Amino acid sequence: MGEVDTLYARFMELRAEIAYLNSANCVLEWDMETFMPEAAADVRAKVMAHLSGAAHDRAVSPEYGDVLSALKERLDAGRLQGIRAATVRKCWKEYERERKLPGEFVRELADLCASSHHVWVRAKDNSDFGAFLPNLQRIVELKRQEAGLVGFVGSPYDALLDVYDPGTTTADVERVFRPLRLFLSDFIRRVVDSPHQPDAALARVSVPVATQELLCRRMAESLGFDFKSGRLDTSVHPFTTRLHPGDVRITTAYKEEDFLDALYSTIHEVGHGIYEQALSREHYGTPVGEAASYGFHESQSRMWENLVGRSRQFWEFYLPCLQHHAGLLLGVGPGDIYRAVNIVRPSLIRIEADEVTYNLHICLRFDIERGLIEGEYEPQDLPEVWKGLIREYLGVEVPDDARGVLQDVHWSAGYFGYFPSYALGNLYAAQLYAKAQSDIEGLEDGFREGKFRPLFDWLRDRVWCHGGALEAPELVTRSTGSPPDASHFTSYVERKFGEIYRI
Amino acid sequence: MGEVDTLYARFMELRAEIAYLNSANCVLEWDMETFMPEAAADVRAKVMAHLSGAAHDRAVSPEYGDVLSALKERLDAGRLQGIRAATVRKCWKEYERERKLPGEFVRELADLCASSHHVWVRAKDNSDFGAFLPNLQRIVELKRQEAGLVGFVGSPYDALLDVYDPGTTTADVERVFRPLRLFLSDFIRRVVDSPHQPDAALARVSVPVATQELLCRRMAESLGFDFKSGRLDTSVHPFTTRLHPGDVRITTAYKEEDFLDALYSTIHEVGHGIYEQALSREHYGTPVGEAASYGFHESQSRMWENLVGRSRQFWEFYLPCLQHHAGLLLGVGPGDIYRAVNIVRPSLIRIEADEVTYNLHICLRFDIERGLIEGEYEPQDLPEVWKGLIREYLGVEVPDDARGVLQDVHWSAGYFGYFPSYALGNLYAAQLYAKAQSDIEGLEDGFREGKFRPLFDWLRDRVWCHGGALEAPELVTRSTGSPPDASHFTSYVERKFGEIYRI
Structure with missing residues (x-):
């Protein structure tokens, strides 16, 4: 047991070093969103990218890999219990994923998403989906690649969903969302038709x-x-x-x-x-x-x-x-x-939606994300798909893409697989x-x-x-x-x- | 020239990486002093120490050393001019210093100074110099060692002063401070004796x-x-x-x-x-x-x-x-x-001193620091040396060490050589x-x-x-x-x- 203790202690030190870098980055991000003067934006982005890179380097470094592999062996041999077992199991899963993604790939995706933010902001301001489309196409391409690199059993969307909600599959989400969608569509219709509307x-x-x-x-x-x-x-x-x-x-x-x-x-x-x-x-x-x-x-x-x-x-x-x-x-x-x-009132904008209609906004995004990653849709189809689904689910008409397909930041940031967590x-x-x-x-x-x-x-x-x-x-x-x-x-x-x- | 350009560009990239880490640390420090909730103090210290260490590692890394050495050769061969020459000259000086200090030594000094802060705070609160003495002794010992490791021509104090005011030697400071001291002692006496005192x-x-x-x-x-x-x-x-x-x-x-x-x-x-x-x-x-x-x-x-x-x-x-x-x-x-x-009023506390008497507070600290590093004084002598000098320079009596030798944070932090800059x-x-x-x-x-x-x-x-x-x-x-x-x-x-x- 002494040997496992030493190994685990070293492992915790290496994790702490990664955590320190991430924690520093969180202070920088918080400061950026709250107090940072505007002239600092460019340099701040570089500082944050550098710290993220340093944290990733450590998470795939040879020493970290060796120590974690040694612990994984002990886990498989039944020599780790309780919290330690849970920690090593989860870290191993994380590490396996990280290792499957080449550094080149990670950097391209990070760069693309960072530079897509402003493109998306401008496209949204002008309600101009076409201006954002080339970025979205490349992001979707890379996210499809990511699913392939990581691997999956059911849907390729599983590989992305797993980052945000490990233990939940695309089939699980579908199983929960389908009856929810039916219930809500019917319920909302009755609410809208009620003569008893609050002030x-x-x-x-x-x-x-x-x-x-x-x-x-x-x-x-x-x-x-x-x-x-x-x-x-x-x-x-x-x-x-x-x-x-x-x-x-x-x-x-x-x-x-x-x-x-x-x-x-x-x-x-x-x-x-x-x-x-x-x-x-x-x-x-x-x-x-x-x-x-x-x-x-x-x-x-x-x-x-x-x-x-x-x-x-x-x-x-x-x-x-x-x-x-x-x-x-x-x-x-x-x-x-x-x-x-x-x-309760069906509306166009997710973040302004009430408790009841909110989940239908999520069902819509889940349908689109899964369709994109599985290849059912292409990015250029999105404005029409969006309009059709929101009409079907919520009975509202989209007047422009700013209040439709362009409203959320997630896709420009590469966060495919994130939306279901809101409804879950x-x-x-x-x-x-x-x-x-x-x-x-x-x-x-x-x-x-x-x-x-x-x-x-x-x-x-x-x-x-x-x-x-x-x-x-x-x-x-x-x-x-x-x-x-x-x-x-x-x-x-x-x-x-x-x-x-x-x- | 193409080759020098490439080299210099890579050098600037490496410097930027060091600057990003230092910049992140500055945000953390600023946040710590302004907004951080109190429960975060311990972890924050660790995060900051980690980033400092990472910045130091890069500043003595083989790649950095190779690129800088190559540029130093070009400088010596007269192939760098203007800003580039100045940059490489200054960076080389910094690098030479860093390299002469073994990692072991740097870490011991950093740890010692970090842990001495609280010892000094408590000692000052209780006006108990004895409680701070062991830390001060070890710090002075290490600072004397540092001077030896870095090397010097005149006084060992030169090696410490150079960090804060490069280009100024102990002899330069002495040459300026001696007549200043005489002028001020006399001038202050006349001010104090004047019947025309402001309200x-x-x-x-x-x-x-x-x-x-x-x-x-x-x-x-x-x-x-x-x-x-x-x-x-x-x-x-x-x-x-x-x-x-x-x-x-x-x-x-x-x-x-x-x-x-x-x-x-x-x-x-x-x-x-x-x-x-x-x-x-x-x-x-x-x-x-x-x-x-x-x-x-x-x-x-x-x-x-x-x-x-x-x-x-x-x-x-x-x-x-x-x-x-x-x-x-x-x-x-x-x-x-x-x-x-x-x-203008002679007083005990430097940071409350007026424009005229302020410099005498600095002369006193310079005398003590130089004496300590040159071996004229030992740390245990300091309370008495302090009392004698402040009586001599400012004519005031020290009622306790809190308002005397313990008043400044600098020595507990290892900042020997910093004080002269205030008077300069x-x-x-x-x-x-x-x-x-x-x-x-x-x-x-x-x-x-x-x-x-x-x-x-x-x-x-x-x-x-x-x-x-x-x-x-x-x-x-x-x-x-x-x-x-x-x-x-x-x-x-x-x-x-x-x-x-x-x-």
Whole structure:
């Protein structure tokens, strides 16, 4: 055992060195999005590319390979257990993937995606898909190649999906999305047809930015975000950066005329942030010290944003606070504001979509991505495919490509396989929340008094403590007692929105 | 020439890679001092140490050594001119030094200094020199070794001084400091004995912190600091970080009851900041793209802080602004506030010292450092040596070591050879300023109307444009037409303070 200990200790040192480079890059990225002066953009991109390259070099270096291979042998011989076994298994998988991608290929893809960002921004601004098409064609070509290099059993899309949601295949996603699509299409039609529409005007609350900052900070604190181990700042698009569990930074964006937008962005990022703060410091730098998957991460942010933050009980607590302490929403009742923040309306833009229609935006992107990687579609087909699918799923007409196929940053960045995690997150959230409800007596009654700690503690003790030791589907199964299943989400939607829209 | 071009281009690439690592480390350091949550301290130290190590490894790597050696041959054969020659000459000198220091030695010194910081902080808090002595002994031992490893002609202290002020020897410093000491001791005695003492109470202006922030930001702008290429933030001790000429960050510290303290800290850092912003982007990553020396850097900050910011004309402009727009210092005259910000009073603490007594604090530290490195003193002698020298130079009695030998951070960090640059900066500032005065008609009359741009432009065109291509003494000589000379400083002091104290 002494020999394995030494080997493992060296392995942890090598992982720490990679983690230090990644952590430095995260500070640079966070700084770039929050505080960096504009004249620094070019050099910053070079510094970040250099650090990424250095981290990749270490992750495929001979010493790292030797130490990891030696540990893999011990794993196969049954000489590693528990966390160590999980760590080596996950790292080996990562390493196998990295090794299959030639340095040349990695660099070309990274360069292409970095330089495509501005092309995409300009194309979107001008709603000119043709201007982005050559970049997209090359990116799709390389992503198809990547799938081939990595290898796959079912669909080539599996090889890409696996980066974001390991343990979930294209067939798994399809199996979950198909009934979800049918349910949602029908349900949304009934919502739209309902004569009982909430008053949307109530949800637009005008508040000075300084006051919004204070209110969002307080909300983050009351949901359990630890400001000794994190920060809340401002950026154009809200995001969460994790440098270390002791340094988790979330951002939000303030518009004077729309306080609730900042509030819900903050709650969403707090959901990501408290998960990151709870991850193991001991296993920092290894997959066990990280989140289970992108989809699982999203389940945490969506749970706090939607299942908690858009609940009636939340507003029974928070509306009086806003009325008494900030003089906001005077004369409004909790039921009114609850309905106003839960309006369901088919729309063009994913990031503005409500809780119910959101998943159809994801189904559409999944269909397109899979079709592209499997060769069913070519990039030039996309604007028409998009228009057809969004008409079919959501019944809306696309007026231009800016509000259609060009709206998301993901494809310009090469993030094929990322989108499904958004919908998986919604499904996991509903399933985990249902279990928390049955485990914690009076969970939602507590919300009425601002008591969010029982849910925080439940998540910490049943879910977060596993870090990335388990793959997301297994983690959901362990935490809830049953495998991932969309029925919790559909029941939740039927109950909540059925009541609001009286359908 | 094609071959030299190729070689030089590769050299610039290798320098850029080192610069990227250093630049990343500067962001981490700036973040640590300004925004980092407290729980991140331990990991941050490790990340920074790792990046420093990586930068050092590259600076002594075989490829870097080969390319630089090849260029050095071309230089010796007279095949490099101008900026390229200066760059290779300076880089070769740096490289020679780095190579002479074994990795083992560098790491021990770095570890020792990093771990000595907290020992020094605690020792200072408890005024317990004995608690810091073992660390200081080992640091001095290593610094003596360093001098031996690097080599020297005159004093071993030369080898340490050269890091901060290349081109200046211990004998040069001694030659300048001796008459300065005599002049100042006598002059200060006369100031103290003068019956015409300004009213110190006027200089303590109480202003809400938010207003101070606004005023300091405006001051930075009006002195020429470019916020598109920099930031102004808050930290415990003000400092300037340069990530790149397009990203220069200065900090200040606000105390509600003392606005002028923040104002002068800001002006001082602006002096550093505008110099950094003006350095060459083309030569980023090489000594030519950097400041000429620490002393020269200090000359810029001190010029703006003292020769401009503490001038009568500055207050003739700024006092009405403060009175009319901020309602501050009402009923005070420009002559009164001018005298109040120019009080000369021998004191214990260097960083609180006025323009005149400041240099004696530096002379004292220079005497001690040189004595330690040359073996005249041992670390255990320091408290008594300190007490004796400060009594001799400034006529003040040290009540405890916290306010004596333990007051500065430098020795715990291994910065032997740094202190002289503070006094050299004051001397260079006076000499450069005298030349600017004779070159720019009505320079100080312009200050009366808030016109600082002519001085900025003069410095940019005559001084900053050289970057680090020349060593500081040469740069002073070129810019002013005569070699560094303390007489400009002493004349300035006699004129200004002679008038204020009527002596």
